[in-house]
Amino acid sequence: xxxxxxxxxxxxALMAKLPGLGPRSAQRAVLHLIKKRSLLLIPxxxxxxxxxxxxxxxxxxxxxxxxxxxxxxxxxxxxxxxxCIVEDVADLWAMERSQVFKGRYHVLGGTLSALDxxxxxxxxxxxxxxxxxxEEITEVILALGATIDGQTTAHYIADQLPGVTVTSLAxxxxxxxxxxxxxxxxxxxxxxxxxxx
Amino acid sequence: xxxxxxxxxxxxALMAKLPGLGPRSAQRAVLHLIKKRSLLLIPxxxxxxxxxxxxxxxxxxxxxxxxxxxxxxxxxxxxxxxxCIVEDVADLWAMERSQVFKGRYHVLGGTLSALDxxxxxxxxxxxxxxxxxxEEITEVILALGATIDGQTTAHYIADQLPGVTVTSLAxxxxxxxxxxxxxxxxxxxxxxxxxxx
Ligand SMILES: [Zn+2]
Ligand SMILES: [Zn+2]
Numbered sequence: 001x002x003x004x005x006x007x008x009x010x011x012x013a014l015m016a017k018l019p020g021l022g023p024r025s026a027q028r029a030v031l032h033l034i035k036k037r038s039l040l041l042i043p044x045x046x047x048x049x050x051x052x053x054x055x056x057x058x059x060x061x062x063x064x065x066x067x068x069x070x071x072x073x074x075x076x077x078x079x080x081x082x083x084c085i086v087e088d089v090a091d092l093w094a095m096e097r098s099q100v101f102k103g104r105y106h107v108l109g110g111t112l113s114a115l116d117x118x119x120x121x122x123x124x125x126x127x128x129x130x131x132x133x134x135e136e137i138t139e140v141i142l143a144l145g146a147t148i149d150g151q152t153t154a155h156y157i158a159d160q161l162p163g164v165t166v167t168s169l170a171x172x173x174x175x176x177x178x179x180x181x182x183x184x185x186x187x188x189x190x191x192x193x194x195x196x197x
Numbered sequence: 198x199x200x201x202x203x204x205x206x207x208x209x210a211l212m213a214k215l216p217g218l219g220p221r222s223a224q225r226a227v228l229h230l231i232k233k234r235s236l237l238l239i240p241x242x243x244x245x246x247x248x249x250x251x252x253x254x255x256x257x258x259x260x261x262x263x264x265x266x267x268x269x270x271x272x273x274x275x276x277x278x279x280x281c282i283v284e285d286v287a288d289l290w291a292m293e294r295s296q297v298f299k300g301r302y303h304v305l306g307g308t309l310s311a312l313d314x315x316x317x318x319x320x321x322x323x324x325x326x327x328x329x330x331x332e333e334i335t336e337v338i339l340a341l342g343a344t345i346d347g348q349t350t351a352h353y354i355a356d357q358l359p360g361v362t363v364t365s366l367a368x369x370x371x372x373x374x375x376x377x378x379x380x381x382x383x384x385x386x387x388x389x390x391x392x393x394x
Contacts, residue, residue, distance in 0.1 A: 007251055007263050011244040017237055018218075018226045024294075025217045028377070031287050032216050033245070034252050034261055040214055041249045047208040048230070048242035054204055055231050064231055066204050090228050097221075180225070 060131070062107030062124050064089050072096075072105060079103045083131065084141045085157065087111055087150065090180040095143060098187040103141070106131065111149040112156055125157070132164060141194060142168040167194040257328070259304030259321050261286050269293075269302060276300045280328065281338045282354065284308055284347065287377040292340060295384040300338070303328065308346040309353055322354065329361060338391060339365040342375055364391040 008030065016026035033041040057063070058070035065071065072078060082103030086092045092105050108123040120126070131137060140161060144150035158166040169190040182190075205227065213223035230238040254260070255267035262268065269275060279300030283289045289302050305320045317323070328334060337358060341347035355363040366387040379387075 005262060005268050007244065007247050008261065011241075011248050014237065014241045014244050017233075019229050020218055020222045020226060021215075027290055028287060029215045029217060030248070031261070031285075031290075034248065036214075037249055037252070040211065041245055044208075044211045045242050045245035045249055047204065047211050048238055048245065050204050051208050051227070051231065052234055052238045052242055055234070064205065064228070065202060071202050088228075090225060093224055093228075 057107075060127075061105050062089070062109055062127075063092055063105060077102075080135065081137055082139045082141065083128075083135070083137050084143050085128070086143050087145060087153075091143060091145075094180045094182065094187060095191075098184040098191070100188045100191050101141075103139075104135070108144075108153070111144065111147070111153040113149045120156070123153075125160070128157070129160060132161060137164060139165045139167065141191070142166065143191075144168070169194055254304075257324075258302050259286070259306055259324075260289055260302060274299075277332065278334055279336045279338065280325075280332070280334050281340050282325070283340050284342060284350075285377075288340060288342075291377045291379065291384060292388075295381040295388070297385045297388050298338075300336075301332070305341075305350065308341065308344070308350040310346045317353070320350075322357070325354070326357060329358060334361060336362040336364065338388070339363065340388075341365070366391055 012023070012026045012030050015021055015029050016023045018026075021029060033044070051066075054066040055064055056066070056068075058065050058073055059068050060073045061070060063070040063072060079102045083106050084095060084101055084103055085106045085108060086095065087108055087110060089107055092107055095101050095105070106124065106128050108125065108128075110118055110123055112118055112120065112123065132140075140157070142154045142157065144154050154168055169187075209220070209223045209227050212218055212226050213220045215223075218226060230241070248263075251263040252261055253263070253265075255262050255270055256265050257270040258267060260267040260269060276299045280303050281289075281292060281298055281300055282303045282305060283292065284305055284307060286304055289304055292298050292302070303321065303325050305322065305325075307315055307320055309315055309317065309320065329337075337354070339351045339354065341351050351365055366384075
């Protein structure tokens, strides 16, 4: 194959690796990008390059940001003393979309898993225990998936935190469901109906 | 809002403009990109940049390529004398996916439309008439959508080409349907059952 379509084929193949796009929708997306070259293709290339060189994990909570400490951790408008624990950044963003939670977050980076040999030190659990003390946290809200590993992790964390109120999202999280796919209303209901463990 | 999430929000907003992605799937795609930074995000930024600076219309047929003349127009393996006329590049790519057509293409860049004031000179029709002579084309296959404008365009082109066999894709193109969304089998059937206008 000549140089003629190599760049295009390469771009289509890469786009097809995005979640939600397949080979054919990747072709459509690439044609759309070329039609909107200055409005979309070039800005998107630049935005990706920028995020690729600046995105990193917040040193405090594990959220993705472009500084050492993320906006949420830095914000003076967020409630202190209350931290919501999520498995990953997608779940944090899902919580934020519901706009109902005003405290801070802590991203574990997964769940405990005997099968996958994920222990507390593989997750951001030691840092959580530090924060409980340093940020004088009085309530921990567990927003973990309703999976076996999620619930194992929830109970493990609750056991580590005597003297702290530990609640968990209750109503609305479907069994086996992933938080990131829930609608905002369900997340709001689950947060409002949180129950003590 | 501080610099913290500006780059990320910008990237998500741009990704959400891609066909097939919405705001939420754009968030998921961006998280996926950041997780696969060196395997996907950086290569994708570079591929977009490259395509953004090199992609252009083939001077002969209107296909998108990165040279003056596209691979298909240059190929010695494609059949001469037979040209398939499509509305846009997405339709050309859909034809190519079916792998049944071995001739050349001509991309009109749209259809004639009284409503939108699109006349023959707004499309790549003058260039088509040149090619009929210069490339000694004996058969024109019209692969235009089964819309009113598509059929108007088909008849207009057929009228311009006395002495040339003009056929059109027949069986399988749904009324009001767009070629780009057809499966390969339907395109193959439609090409094989093409009928003289
Ligand atoms: Zn943070
Ligand atoms: Zn060409």
